[in-house]
Amino acid sequence: MPVRARCQVNDSVPSVMIPQWHRGTTWARDAARAFHDEVAERVSAGVSVCPRTGQAHARGSYFTTRALEAAGIPVLELHADNVDARSTDGDALPRTVGDWLDRHVLAGG
Known part of the structure; x- marks a missing residue:
């Protein structure tokens, strides 16, 4: 399941919280890393995660x-x-x- 950066808090909170609820699992590690990497990539590229x-x-x-x-x-x-x-x-x-x-x-x- 890909984890995507979202514009709304109610969309991004699951990307952060669900991996915490599954702490210690390979899935949780990978999901948190995917979310982090997508946001970091957008920041590095100067792209707004949520324009306006x-x-x-x-x-x-x-x-x-x-x-x-x-x-x-x-x-x-x-x-x-x-x-x-x-x-x-x-x-x-x-x-x-x-x-x-x-x-x-x-x-x-």
């Missing part, structure tokens, strides 16, 4: 947010890097969530 994924994701998030808000559901969008917190102010998240709760949930707006 961020833009498509941002548009999808925007429309989802607008649809929820139009239905009267308060939405808080958090833009953060869940891998590297160095660019994040440690107090910003609790402050942002608290302010949003005060303005949009508790105040009914």
